[in-house]
Structures are given as C-alpha cells and as structure tokens.
Amino acid sequence: xxxxxxxxxxxxxxxxxxxxxxxxxxxxxxxxxxxxxxxxxxxxxxxxxxxxxxxxxxxxxxxxxxxxxxxxxxxxxxxxxxxxxxxxxxxxxxxxxxxxxxxxxxxxxxxxxxxxxxxxxxxxxxxxxxxxxxxxxxxxxxxxxxxxxxxxxxxxxxxxxxxxxxxxxxxxxxxxxxxxxxxxxxxxxxxxxxxxxxxxxxxxxxxxxxxxxxxxxxxxxxxxxxxxxxxxxxxxxxxxxxxxxxxxxxxxxxxxxxxxxxxxxxxxxxxxx
Amino acid sequence: xxxxxxxxxxxxxxxxxxxxxxxxxxxxxxxxxxxxxxxxxxxxxxxxxxxxxxxxxxxxxxxxxxxxxxxxxxxxxxxxxxxxxxxxxxxxxxxxxxxxxxxxxxxxxxxxxxxxxxxxxxxxxxxxxxxxxxxxxxxxxxxxxxxxxxxxxxxxxxxxxxxxxxxxxxxxxxxxxxxxxxxxxxxxxxxxxxxxxxxxxxxxxxxxxxxxxxx
Numbered sequence: 001x002x003x004x005x006x007x008x009x010x011x012x013x014x015x016x017x018x019x020x021x022x023x024x025x026x027x028x029x030x031x032x033x034x035x036x037x038x039x040x041x042x043x044x045x046x047x048x049x050x051x052x053x054x055x056x057x058x059x060x061x062x063x064x065x066x067x068x069x070x071x072x073x074x075x076x077x078x079x080x081x082x083x084x085x086x087x088x089x090x091x092x093x094x095x096x097x098x099x100x101x102x103x104x105x106x107x108x109x110x111x112x113x114x115x116x117x118x119x120x121x122x123x124x125x126x127x128x129x130x131x132x133x134x135x136x137x138x139x140x141x142x143x144x145x146x147x148x149x150x151x152x153x154x155x156x157x158x159x160x161x162x163x164x165x166x167x168x169x170x171x172x173x174x175x176x177x178x179x180x181x182x183x184x185x186x187x188x189x190x191x192x193x194x195x196x197x198x199x200x201x202x203x204x205x206x207x208x209x210x211x212x213x214x215x216x217x218x219x220x221x222x223x224x225x226x227x228x229x230x231x232x233x234x235x236x237x238x239x240x241x242x243x244x245x246x247x248x249x250x251x252x253x254x255x256x257x258x259x260x261x262x263x264x265x266x267x268x269x270x271x272x273x
Numbered sequence: 274x275x276x277x278x279x280x281x282x283x284x285x286x287x288x289x290x291x292x293x294x295x296x297x298x299x300x301x302x303x304x305x306x307x308x309x310x311x312x313x314x315x316x317x318x319x320x321x322x323x324x325x326x327x328x329x330x331x332x333x334x335x336x337x338x339x340x341x342x343x344x345x346x347x348x349x350x351x352x353x354x355x356x357x358x359x360x361x362x363x364x365x366x367x368x369x370x371x372x373x374x375x376x377x378x379x380x381x382x383x384x385x386x387x388x389x390x391x392x393x394x395x396x397x398x399x400x401x402x403x404x405x406x407x408x409x410x411x412x413x414x415x416x417x418x419x420x421x422x423x424x425x426x427x428x429x430x431x432x433x434x435x436x437x438x439x440x441x442x443x444x445x446x447x448x449x450x451x452x453x454x455x456x457x458x459x460x461x462x463x464x465x466x467x468x469x470x471x472x473x474x475x476x477x478x479x480x481x482x483x484x485x486x487x488x
Contacts, residue, residue, distance in 0.1 A: 021310075028306030037310050045309040053309070053405075056360040059383075063301045070292040077285045144360065160313065167425055167452075212281050269278060 003253040007086055011095065014087040018042070030068045032075040033088035034202045036149070038156030040163045047072060048134050048201055049146055055139040069205060076209025080216055084196055084203055085250035090151055094188050094195060098235055101192035110190050119237075122198045123248060130201035145201065148177040150184035193235040196250065207247035216245050217255065218267035230255035230264055240264065307414060308404055312358060313427045326471070327422075328449045330439045334418045338446045341412065342434060343488055346446060349389065351397045351435040351475035353468070356417050357382065357428055359405040363454050364429040370461050371468070372399070385409040395472045422450045429453065431468075435475035436482045444486045447478065 018031065022041035029044045031037075037045045047068030054064035075083055084091050104110050113119065133145040146152055157177070161168050187194035196203050210216065219230075219241050230240035233254045238246050240255045256264045295301050332338065345352050355372065357364035365382060373380045376390050378399060385403045390396070402413045420432040430452050437447035449471065454464070 026306060026310050028302035028304070028310065030305065038313055042310065045305045049309055050305060053360050059359075063295065063299055063304070066291065067295055067301045067305065070288055070295065073288045074285075074292055077281065077288055138360075142360075142362065164425065167423060168427075212277070212284050214281055214285075269281065 003257050007252060008095075010086045011089070011092040015089045015092055018044075018089055030071045032072055033083045034090045034151050034200060035088075036146075036152040036156035038152060038160060040159050042155075046146065046152075047205070048149070051134050052138045052144045052146060055135050056144070057142050058139060072202065072205045073209060076206045077212060078214050080210040080213030080245075080251060081203065081206045081247075081249060082213075082215060082251040084200075084206065085252035088202075089155070090200075091193070091196060091250070093154075094193050094235075097185075097188045098192045100189050101194070104190050105192065113191070125198045126200055126204040126207075129199055130204040134201055147173045148180045150177070150181040150195075153177050153181045192237075193250075197236055197248065210247045210249055211245050213245075214269045215251065216267050217243070217249055217251055217253075218265060219243070220263040223261055223263040225261045225263075227260060229258045229260065233258045308358065311426060312404070313425065326449050326451055326467070328437070328447050328474075329422065330437075330445050330447055332419045333422045333424060333450075336419055338419065338434075339412050339416045342416065342446065345387075345398050345400075346434065346436055346479075347486065347488055349398050351433065351472060351479045352400055353390075353397055353472060354400040354402060354416075354420070354432040354434070356402050356404070356430045356432075358403070359383075361428045366454060366459075367429050367431075367464075370459075371464055375465050375468075385413065393469070395469065396476060397472050420448060420450050423452065425452060427452060433471045433475050435478045436486050437478050438482065444482045 014033070018033075018035045019039070019041035021039070021043035025043040027043050030047045030050060031044045032047075035044075035046065036042065037049055045068075050064045050068045054061045079086075129145065133143070137143040138145075149156075157170075157174075161170075184195060187198075191197065217240075221241070224241050226241060228241070231238065234240055235252060235254065236248045236250055238248050243249060251266070253266070256266065342352060355364075355367070357368070368380060368382055372378060375393075376395075376399060377392055378388055378390070383403060383406060385401055385406045385408065387398055387400045390399050402416070403409060404414050404417070417426075417430065420434075421430065430450055432448055432450045434446055434448040436444050439445045439447075451467070451471075
C-alpha cells in the first residue's frame with residue numbers, strides 16, 4: 001500500500017477516535033493533537049484548554065500545565081510531529097484544501113509570500129500565539145486562545161449549535177471567532193498547511209521534540225541528486241535536502257515517495273551504527 | 274549518534290515517569306474528565322437566554338436529591354444554588370453584577386460555600402458550588418447532573434429548590450434550573466426580578482408545606 005494511502009487511513013481512524021464521545025466515552029485524557037473538547041462527540045480534552053485553565057486569572061495550577069505538555073511530549077518523543085501529519089483531524093482537513101493551495105501557489109502574490117525573505121520568521125508566530133494567547137493573556141486579562149479558536153468553532157461551536165438546537169446562541173466572542181475562522185480558511189486555501197506552519201500552538205509544543213524523536217526523516221546527502229523535488233512536494237515548505245530534524249517536519253512522507261533516487265527514508269532509533 | 278540516543282532515552286524516561294507519576298499520585302485524570310471533558314466550554318457560544326424556567330419534581334438524571342439539599346430544605350428553607358467553574362466569564366459576570374451586590378454576599382469566587390440570606394424580604398440559603406475548588410466534595414459536584422434538566426453540562430447554572438406536593442400527594446423537593454445569563458442584553462434588573470420572583474415563589478411553597486415535609 002502506498003504511504004499516502006496508509007496515512008489517509010491513519011487520519012480517518014484518528015478522526016473517528018477523536019469523536020468516540022458520541023458513544024458516550026468521556027475520558028480524562030488530553031488529545032495529543034488539535035481537537036476541541038467542546039465538540040459534542042469529544043472523548044478527551046483540548047491540551048490548550050487545560051493550559052489556559054492552569055494560568056487563568058492570576059492563578060497557576062502545575063498539574064493542568066504539566067499534564068498536557070507531558071502528554072504531547074510523550075507522543076512527540078516517540079514520533080515527533082508525526083501526529084500532525086498522521087493523526088490530527090485539522091491536518092486531515094488541510095490535506096483536503098492542500099490541492100487547492102497547490103494550484104493557488106502558482107499565483108504571483110502567493111509565490112511572493114512564500115518566497116519572501118521574512119517567511120521563515122512567520123513560523124515563529126505559533127510560539128508567540130502559544131505563549132501570548134494561551135498563557136499570558138489568560139493569566140493577566142482572562143482572554144484565552146480558545147475564545148476565538150477557529151478549530152473550536154469548526155468542531156465545537158457549530159456542532160454544538162446544531163446538536164442542541166435552541167439551547168445555545170452565539171456570544172460576544174462569536175463574531176471575532178468567525179472572522180478568525182474565515183481567515184483560517186483563506187490561509188489554508190492559499191498556503192498548504194498554512195495553519196500548521198504559522199499558527200498552530202499544539203505544533204509549537206510538538207515541534208522541539210522533532211530534535212529528539214525516535215522517528216524522523218533522514219536524507220542521504222552523499223547520494224542526493226539535488227533535484228529538489230522533495231522540497232517542492234513538502235507541504236510544510238521545508239528545504240528537505242538540508243533539513244536536520246527540522247522542527248517543522250510532520251513526517252508525512254511525501255518527500256520519501258517523490259525522491260527519484262530513494263535517498264530519503266524514515267529513520268528509527270539506531271542502536272548500532 | 275550515541276549522545277542522541279542517550280538524550281532520546283533520557284527524555285522519554287523522564288516524560289514517561291512524570292506522566293505515569295501524575296496518573297498514579299494525583300487526581301489529574303478525574304480533574305480533566307469532570308472539569309474539562311464533561312463540561313461544555315462555551316467560548317464563542319453561550320447558553321440560550323430564552324430557555325423556559327419550569328419547576329419540576331423529576332431529577333435530571335433520575336437520582337435522589339443529595340443529602341445536603343434535603344438537610345437544608347428540612348431545617349432552613351428554600352435554596353438557590355449557583356454552579357460555577359474556572360475560566361467562565363458568564364459565571365463571574367453573574368457573581369459580580371447580581372449575586373454579590375444584590376444579595377450582599379462576601380465573595381471569593383474560587384471557593385465553594387453556603388450562606389443564609391435574609392435581605393430584601395427574601396429568606397433562603399445560597400449555595401455556591403465551584404467545581405474547580407479542590408475542597409468541593411464530589412457529592413456537590415455530582416449534584417450538577419441531578420439538576421441539569423436540559424442535559425447541557427454548561428456553566429453557569431442556577432437552581433432554585435423548594436418543596437411542594439407531588440401528584441401522589443407527598444411533599445417532595447421541587448426545583449427549577451436556569452442557565453447562563455438568562456436575560457438578553459445583560460439586562461441585570463430583569464435577572465434580579467426573575468431571581469426575586471423565583472425565590473418568593475419558593476419561600477411561599479416552603480412555608481406552606483414544611484409542616485408536612487417528612488424526609
């Protein structure tokens with residue numbers, strides 16, 4: 001079976017798993033990816049909500065901070081950001097929009113954005129979002145990322161309004177969240193995996209674990225043809241031949257499939273040289 | 274390469290050990306389950322302001338009224354319960370714009386407490402149940418499900434409880450639950466009026482029925 005087909009199945013299985021609450025399953029686990037606990041079918045908690053509650057209104061609860069971070073750290077140490085590529089339902093959604101993004105990528109203005117010299121710095125926005133809106137604003141002004149979270153709106157708010165007709169109405173944050181949601185859709189339609197690249201706070205937590213993960217993508221530099229096909233297909237816009245456990249790599253395996261010389265492969269832990 | 278492997282193993286062991294320790298030695302699993310997963314977060318939606326307020330005898334989950342409620346009903350009078358949680362803007366709004374100023378209650382929103390109120394001609398027991406207060410008993414947290422008549426699991430929820438004859442002629446606890454900020458456009462005077470009317474009705478029913486209330 002082709003790698004991308006396996007990945008598709010994996011994403012479908014995890015999407016179903018992320019909605020097992022529909023069967024009445026309500027656990028005390030955190031999702032290791034981006035999904036909203038306010039989804040009527042959610043069986044687990046959003047890690048960001050737990051972190052926000054840890055810091056909310058001048059408080060600090062170490063358990064609510066450590067628990068989601070350790071959960072993500074455990075998964076990140078084993079597989080790096082593979083959860084972004086293989087499990088995250090929002091990654092799955094962007095897989096769908098990626099085809100459009102690839103076509104739009106050929107447009108001049110998108111190319112300008114993609115090739116702009118400050119584009120690599122955009123990738124740090126997600127760390128600012130994580131620290132700024134999940135921690136700092138929750139602590140000082142009680143404004144939380146989840147108040148305007150586009151993912152929460154897709155899988156939480158809209159299903160909630162649908163499943164409980166007449167019991168919920170939009171609140172003061174709704175209009176702001178709607179604007180963010182529209183921007184979210186524009187982003188993922190014009191930049192492949194735009195959300196994962198620039199804004200995802202969960203990706204920001206997982207990214208450093210790529211440096212120590214047991215699974216990663218390795219390029220055999222000596223046999224590389226430098227055709228750059230791998231970089232062209234990379235949904236995260238990574239310079240694949242020169243990546244060294246790049247924090248942005250989501251281990252989707254597209255570069256592995258595309259490489260004509262077959263010099264890119266998944267590397268697991270090496271016990272012997 | 275050996276250094277990397279050592280780093281990988283050390284990181285994995287530290288994380289696995291810490292996570293395992295949290296599961297074994299703390300109540301984090303139950304905390305996340307009851308306070309996040311089973312509680313609907315209303316970031317950009319809120320509970321509808323137009324849900325009907327109806328008194329009923331039937332508990333929402335079919336279980337009996339908790340003992341602490343029955344004790345208050347038997348010995349003191351009607352009850353107003355407010356259920357709140359951390360990171361709930363509507364909970365705080367209701368506390369600081371209605372409960373605290375109108376009923377003149379000394380408030381620390383992070384601790385659960387009971388207080389007897391005697392003001393504006395209203396006599397009742399105010400019970401504040403803050404589910405994120407570690408000292409809040411599980412019985413009190415679970416009482417939410419007893420009175421969540423719309424099966425919403427959203428906050429804040431207010432429940433007014435009194436006693437009344439049921440259809441079989443027996444006097445039983447009789448309650449109504451209100452959700453969120455239950456009037457449109459932050460109409461606080463109207464909310465206060467709703468509370469006042471509900472509590473007055475509860476007091477009247479309690480006074481009329483307490484003599485025959487046998488637990």
